Amino acid sequence: MIALVDVNCFYVSCERVFCPALRGLPVVVLSNNDGCVVARSDEAKALQIGMGQPLFEIRGMVKKHGLKVFSSNYPLYGDMSARAMNILRRFAPSVEVYSVDEAFLDLEDLAFADLTPHALNIRQTVLRWVGLPVCVGVAPTKVLAKIANRIAKKDKLGNGVCVLADNWDAVLQDVEVGDVWCIGRQYANLLRGYGIKTAYDLAHADDTWVRKHLTITGLRIKKELEGEPCIRLETETPDKKSVGTTRSFRDPLRTKDALGKALADFAARCGEKLRRQQSSAALLTAFIHTNRFAKGVPQYGASFTVSFSTPTNSTLQLVKAAQYVLNKIYREGYDYKNAGVLLSGLTPQSNVQISLFDPVSYEKHQRLMVAMDGVNARYGRNTVQVAAQTIGTGAQLTRQTQLSPCYTTKWDDMLVAHVGFARDLYSPYSSVRAELYSKRP
DNA sequence: TCTGGGGTCCTAGGACCC
DNA sequence: TCTGGGGTCCTAGGACCC
Numbered sequence: 001m002i003a004l005v006d007v008n009c010f011y012v013s014c015e016r017v018f019c020p021a022l023r024g025l026p027v028v029v030l031s032n033n034d035g036c037v038v039a040r041s042d043e044a045k046a047l048q049i050g051m052g053q054p055l056f057e058i059r060g061m062v063k064k065h066g067l068k069v070f071s072s073n074y075p076l077y078g079d080m081s082a083r084a085m086n087i088l089r090r091f092a093p094s095v096e097v098y099s100v101d102e103a104f105l106d107l108e109d110l111a112f113a114d115l116t117p118h119a120l121n122i123r124q125t126v127l128r129w130v131g132l133p134v135c136v137g138v139a140p141t142k143v144l145a146k147i148a149n150r151i152a153k154k155d156k157l158g159n160g161v162c163v164l165a166d167n168w169d170a171v172l173q174d175v176e177v178g179d180v181w182c183i184g185r186q187y188a189n190l191l192r193g194y195g196i197k198t199a200y201d202l203a204h205a206d207d208t209w210v211r212k213h214l215t216i217t218g219l220r221i222k223k224e225l226e227g228e229p230c231i232r233l234e235t236e237t238p239d240k241k242s243v244g245t246t247r248s249f250r251d252p253l254r255t256k257d258a259l260g261k262a263l264a265d266f267a268a269r270c271g272e273k274l275r276r277q278q279s280s281a282a283l284l285t286a287f288i289h290t291n292r293f294a295k296g297v298p299q300y301g302a303s304f305t306v307s308f309s310t311p312t313n314s315t316l317q318l319v320k321a322a323q324y325v326l327n328k329i330y331r332e333g334y335d336y337k338n339a340g341v342l343l344s345g346l347t348p349q350s351n352v353q354i355s356l357f358d359p360v361s362y363e364k365h366q367r368l369m370v371a372m373d374g375v376n377a378r379y380g381r382n383t384v385q386v387a388a389q390t391i392g393t394g395a396q397l398t399r400q401t402q403l404s405p406c407y408t409t410k411w412d413d414m415l416v417a418h419v420g421f422a423r424d425l426y427s428p429y430s431s432v433r434a435e436l437y438s439k440r441p
Numbered sequence: 442t443c444t445g446g447g448g449t450c451c452t453a454g455g456a457c458c459c
Numbered sequence: 460t461c462t463g464g465g466g467t468c469c470t471a472g473g474a475c476c477c
Contacts, residue, residue: 031445038445038477056443072445099477184475215451217475246446293444340446399443 010101011039017131143224172200246340271315280311282345291337302329314365
C-alpha cells in the first residue's frame with residue numbers, strides 16, 4: 001500500500017504556523033511577482049478566489065472580507081517542507097518527496113491489518129512537530145492514493161485520512177475524469193467527447209484505445225486506477241535534466257543594458273543550480289518577451305539557443321553566452337515584461353570531456369566557481385558576482401510587498417519566545433507554542 | 442495600473458547512416 | 460516506366476505536474 005501525504009494549502013499553512021492569528025481567516029499567498037494567487041486557505045476558497053487569479057481582481061476583498069495577502073516566501077516554505085519530509089521518513093522505509101508539499105510513502109512492509117491508525121498517527125505527528133496540517137490518502141497505487149488523499153481533503157468533517165483498500169469502484173464513479181492525476185484539461189475534454197466522464201469510466205475503457213489516445217502514460221494511469229501498480233516510487237531524487245530561471249519584471253525593461261543585467265542575474269542563478277547538482281550544460285537558451293496581456297501595444301518576443309563546445313557550469317561563460325543571445329534577439333522600442341535563461345543538455349560534471357582547443361581554461365573556471373560559491377555561501381548570495389549583473393540582490397526588479405519574515409532561515413527574523421513558565425519541560429509537544437511568539441526587536 | 446515559475450515525459454518527423 | 464529497407468539520433472511541440 002502507498003500513502004500520499006499532502007500539506008493542506010501549504011504556503012498558507014506555513015504562514016499560519018508563525019502567525020496563529022491567521023487561523024480561520026481568508027488568506028492567500030501570491031506568485032513571485034505579487035502577480036496572482038498561488039495558494040488559498042479554505043476561507044479564501046469560500047470567497048470564490050480562484051487559483052491563478054490576479055491580485056488586482058481581489059484587492060477589494062482585503063477591506064471587505066478581511067482577506068490577508070502574502071508575497072511568497074520561498075526560503076521559509078522550503079525549510080518547512082524539509083522539516084515535514086524528515087518527519088515522514090520516520091513512518092515508512094522509503095519515501096518519495098514528490099513536491100514541496102507532497103510525499104508518497106511505501107507502506108508495503110508494514111504489517112498492519114488496518115492502516116488507518118498509522119495514517120492518523122502521521123497526521124498528528126506532523127501537526128504537532130511542525131504545525132502543518134496534512135491529509136493522508138492510502139491505496140494500492142499512486143493514482144488511487146492521490147484520489148484517496150483528495151477525498152480525505154474534501155471531507156471537512158472527517159479525520160483527514162482516507163484508506164481505499166478494496167472495492168473502490170463506487171468511489172471512482174464519484175471522481176470526475178479531469179480530477180484524476182495526469183489527466184489535464186486537454187485529455188479530460190477528449191475523454192468526455194468519447195463518453196468517458198468519470199475515473200470509473202476510464203478504469204473500464206479499452207486498453208488499446210487508451211494507449212492510442214493518451215500515450216503510454218495514460219495507459220499506466222488506467223492500470224493504476226484498476227489497482228495494478230505501474231508507477232514506481234522514486235526514492236532518490238534524480239539529477240535535473242534542465243534548469244532555468246525566468247521572471248516577470250515589476251516595471252517593464254526597455255533598454256538592452258537593463259535586460260543584459262537581468263539576463264546576467266538569471267544566468268548566474270542557473271550556474272548556481274547547475275553546480276549544486278554537479279552538472280554542466282551543453283546548451284543555453286535565453287528569451288525576452290513583451291507583456292502578453294497588454295492589449296493594443298506592440299508585441300515582440302524571441303529566443304535563441306547557443307551550444308558550448310565543452311559543457312560548462314561557469315557563471316562567467318553562462319553570462320557571456322546570455323549576453324551574446326541578447327545581442328541577437330534584442331529589438332529596440334519595446335517594453336519587455338518577461339525574460340529568462342534556460343540550460344539543457346546537462347551532463348555530470350565528472351563526465352565532461354575537456355577539449356584541447358577550448359577558448360577558456362576549464363580548470364581555472366572550476367576553481368574560481370568553487371571560490372565564488374564558498375564566499376557566497378558564507379556571506380550571502382551575490383557577495384561576489386559578475387560585473388555584468390545587477391548591483392545588489394536584483395530585488396528591485398520584482399515586487400514583494402507583503403513578505404513575511406524568514407522565521408527559520410534568517411537570524412534577524414527569528415522569533416523570540418517569552419516563556420514565563422513551562423508546565424511540562426520534557427514533553428516534545430509544546431501546547432503553549434504559538435501564543436508565546438513575538439518578533440525579535 | 443496590475444496576470445508565476447520550474448520542471449517532466451512522450452511522440453512524430455526529419456536528418457542521417459549503412 | 461522504374462525509385463529499398465532498416466536503423467539511430469535529435470528536436471519541436473504538446474501534454475502533464477506542483
